[in-house]
Amino acid sequence: MKPAITKKRAIRRSPGERALAVAVYLILGLFSLSTLYPFVNIIAKAFSGYTPNVTGAVVLWPVEFQTGTFMRVLTNPQFFTSFWVSVRVTVLGTGLSLFFSSLAGYVLSRERLKGRSFLTACFVFTMMFSGGMIPNYILVRSLHMLDTLWSLFLPNVINVYNMLIIKTAFEGTPPALEESAKVDGASNLRIFLSIMFPMIAPSVAAVSLFLAVGYWNEYWSAILYITKNGLKPIQLYLLDVVNYASDPLSGTESTFAFQDAPEGIKAATIIVATLPILALYPFVQKYFVKGVMIGSVKE
Amino acid sequence: MKAPNPNRTWLAIRRDWDLYLMLLVPMCLLALFKYVPMGGLVMAFQDYDIFGGFFESPMVGLKNFQELFSAREFLSVLWNTLCISWYKILFFFPVPILVALMLNEITCSWYKRTVQTIVYMPHFLSWVVVAGLAFDMLSSTGAVNRMLGLVGCKPVNFLMDASKFQPIVVLSAIWKEAGYSAIVYLAAISAIDPALYEAAVMDGAGKLKQMLYITLPGIVPTIVMMLLLRVGTVMDGNVEQIMAMYNPTVYETGDVIGTYIYRMGLGNMRYSFAAAAGLFNSVVSFTLVFFSNLASRKLVHRSLW
DSSP, X not given: OOOSOOOOOOSSOOHHHHHHHHHXXXXXXXXXXXXXXXXXXXXXXXXXXXXXHHXXXXXXXXXXXXXXXXXXXXXXXXXXXXXXXXXXXXXXXXXXXXXXXXXXXXXXXXXXXXXXXXXXXXXXXXXXXXXXXHHHHHHHHHTTOTTSSGGGTGXXXXXHHHHHHHHHHHHTSOHHHHHHHHHTTOOHHHHIIIIIHHHTHHHHHHHHXXXXXXXXXXXXXXXXXXXXXXXXXXXXXXXXXXXXXXXXXXXXXXXXXXXXXXXXXXHHHHHHHHHHHHHHHHHHHHHHHHHHHTTTOBO | OOOOOHHHHXXXXXXXXXXXXXXXXXXXXXXXXXXXXXXXXXXXXXXXXXXXXXXXXXXXXXXXXXXXXXXXXXXXXXXXXXXXXXXXXXXXXXXHHHHXXXXXXXXXXXXXXXXXXXXXXXXXXXHHHHHHHHHHHHSTTSHHHHHHHXXXXXXXXXXXXXXXXXXXXXXXXXXXXXXXXXXXXXXXXXTSOHHHHHHHHHTTOOHHHHIIIIIHHHHHHHHHHHHHHHHTTTTTOXXXXXXXXXXXXXXXXXXXXXXXHHIIXXXXXXXXXXXXXXXXHHHHHHHHHHHXXXXXXXXXXXXXX
């Protein structure tokens, strides 16, 4: 984010001010380093040998460099299955959620809509009150969705928060646009699809990135609704690996041979499970300030 | 004002019939996945039988709630939830404000951008990844114990010690979210009138004085609003974080309402009992959110809705 205010530099800085400036730079630097260090450490561990990993000798760079652990994590069949589950959930969930949120956001942004505030309130109310875990479970169970891919995204497909971001974006579009299309005889659906939707492309991009990150990182639905290994998303698989690494005797994760240190397996799995997010991050970063501000606060 | 003409209303609806049609599917999904479970809360007053369903299960009145409030476990779970939330308000809440104030003081733009890129990033990681990284740092051979070793302390078993679980939860939340949460305050700072700073410089105010007497008062409404919103979520307990981080040795301090409902309901199949706990949680949360939002609107004229 660029600073919106350009402050005049003080002509002279007192020693106290200089000390303050140095402290600020130092503290933020340390905060950044402590944010980065776990990543550096985990990358080093993923490529280190068995003994250094178990004894904790790995700090900043790999000791006894090897790529075997990483390759075995990548070729682990359960990893591949889980990765594919998460890809499908992310694509389907993001697509459907975006579509329905945009539809609802568009309709609710039209001021001429009768019952607009009541309908909006119906959506907003669900942000504050929910049936909770057990009734949700019973519902998914009675819909015969337990242990299906659907259970991982359909119950959350209406995301009110993102719907409000889109609604706000539609409210900011010029009304003349819709009126002129109306005069030309276009239907509401047509106006929505070919005129209004492209108008809010930046907000759509932001929302879809947020949705994608959310679906990729989600594991709570899987904990509730999934028991089959074939449908475990990547985060749930990673949780198994993390628990296995902190307690190898628990035996939750037996698909790895003993040639790899549990720490190494955990490190490598964390890296591959995070890589898609980190690949998206530069694009997300451009939009997230907007996402945080719009739709969250009303003056 | 004239009363609305019913004919005209009908005409408006007919003219825009396809607009209403577009809302149909989202409304149906909302009704099915959000409102049907609310109706399902009736099971909290039943002795729910998973094979019989809502219509065949006997009503038992408040029996589940009586059991719930007399269960020592539930009271301890409630206490843990409130403790963790309270520590988050006490220790987490000020950090993003400090980060924003400090970022605002940085004049070197590449340094500022680099710091922002780095400290915002953990927000986009899942709690499972954060748990994995935290376990890595806190294990017997991890970075924290190595540092303790340097100053001559004995290694500490952080992950199996119930008394250390809550601090770990708060610290890992700070690590993950403090940077990202600063964005709201940074935006508030950027909305402050630059003329105020110019006037202050004229009057000879230094950087610290500017920060204390212009920037900080300028973002007080945002701070108040964020604080009230956080108070509204004290019952949440962030179940995704706890679930990824806890283990049976730390249930004593780490079990929160969400994880308790999960274990009672889906682990022990006590559906009605767990639903009663969930209903209690939802009602208290709703009340808190409602009143904190109301307070926010009254105090600083800003609110979520």
